[in-house]
Amino acid sequence: MSTEFDYQINRKGTASQKWEKYSDSDILPMWVADTDFMSPPAVIKALHERIDHGVFGYTNVPAELNELVIQRMQNFYDWEVNSNDIVWLPGLVCGLNLACRSLGESGDTVLTPKPIYPPFMSAPRLSDREVCTLPMQDIDGRKIIDFDALENALTDRTRLLLFCNPHNPGGTVYRKEELKRLAEIIIKHDLYICSDEIHCDLILEQGLQHTPIASLSPEIAARTITLMAPSKTFNIAGLGCSFAIIGNPELRKKFINTKKGVVPDVNLLGYTAAIAAYQEGEAWNQQQLDYLRANRDYLQKEINQIPGLKLTPIEATYLAWIDVSGAKLTNPAHFFEQAGIGMSPGRDFGDNNYMRLNFGCTRSTLEEAVRRIKRALVNELPA
Incomplete structure (x- = not known):
């Protein structure tokens, strides 16, 4: 049975960052982390109504939106926050950079696990901080931070850990016990943590629950x-x-x-969309999660049947972290682009043995991508 998520929306000619990258080529764009799904009807309706109002002046943070966030944190995570705790931003990446610049001073060290979303490695350098990358442990296909390596890497100039939960690109959902151990290390060594939890609503594995690390105790919240x-x-x-x-x-x-004076306020349409999403979008997201789970299960089965490739279970996000080391490719990104699939190169995340594939797309698009991958590796295109 087809669903609204099976509807292929033509994003070409819309200045889409994702689709414009390969606009002149027969390459499926499966790289940057946005989906090809139309936003929830409630969001679209709210945007139409706001546009029909016709005035787009400077806009304060709507009190209603802060209240929705407060309720969401309480209902989803049993986490009590208040309106004063919330700082609105025009993007999450600037939040990483602000965190680096808000703590310590020039020359201090910021820790981050690797592989990781590239801005985790660039934000410290852009903030005149040293970046120290930490290895991740592979436990039953789950990538988690190496806690021993974290403690061993600490110096008297270490101020901040950049953390990602659910993990991008690995898709790991950290368990509460793991977060408690991490919190103990942070508190013990007088550190701070900036936790990127942008994928917290995209838990695919049934029975798992996202836990904000700040919700564990007042000590780690501080x-x-x-x-x-x-x-x-x-x-x-x-x-x-x-x-x-x-x-x-x-x-x-x-x-x-x-x-x-550096980071602008959120625009009024961003606020409008967020209100509608948090107010009326949850049922839609549950349908999206069902679709993404099916895509994930299909992709994992197919990828693991292709010689040279391996895909471990994805607990969250719509991003597949595919191990391509068995294919022995000199330049994996170029190889797969030649095959007609534009993925994110693993080298950008700190590991050239992997490629990241965005499966937040129609099943037909995903099936075509799998066909192209199979054809490329079976035919052994020049690496």
């Missing part, structure tokens, strides 16, 4: 900048609406002061 957004979940990244939750008033003041 050391945490939590970054979230409706953008990945409801496919509204182009509207630029994200937020930080910072319970520590002193830390929040530093973060806001660093932001002033």
Whole structure:
């Protein structure tokens, strides 16, 4: 039975970052993390109504939106936050950069696990900080931070850990026990943590639950900048609406002061979309999750039947972290582009043995991608 997620929307000619990259080639764009699904009807309706109003002036943060975030944190995670804790941002990446610049001083060290979303490695350098990457452990196909390596990497100049849960690109959902251990290390060594939790609404594995690390205790909350957004979940990244939750008033003041005069406010359509998404989008997201689970299961089965490729279970996100090391490719990204699939190169995340594939697309698109991958590896295209 077809669903609204099977409907192929033509994104060509819309200045889509994802689709314009290969606009002159027969290459399926399966790289940057936005989906090809139309946003929830409630979001589209709210945007139409706001546009019909016809005035697009400077806009304050709607009190209604803060209340929705507060309710969401309470209902989903039993986490009590208040309106003062919330700082709205036009994107999550700027939140990573603000965190780096708000803590410590030039020359201090920022830790980040690797492989990781590329801005985790660039944000410290752009903030005149040293970046120290940490290995990740592979436990039953789950990539988690190596806690021993974390403690061994600490110096008297270490101030901040950039953390990602659910993990991008590995798709790991950290368990509460793992987060408690991480929190103990942060508190013990007088560190701070910036936790990117943008994929928290995209838990695919049944029975798993996202836990914000800041929700564990007041002690870790006082050391945490939590970054979230409706953008990945409801496919509204182009509207630029994200937020930080910072319970520590002193830390929040530093973060806001660093932001002033440099980072613009969220635009009014971003606020409008976020309100509608959080107010009326949950049933839609449950349908999306069912579709993504089916895509994930199909992809994992097919990829693991292709010689040279391996895909371990994906607990969250719509991003597949495919091990291509067995194919012994000199330049994996080029090889797969030649085959007609544009994925994110693993080297950008810190591991050239992998490629990241976005399966937030129609099943027909995914099936065509699998056909092209199979054809390329069976025919042994020049690497």
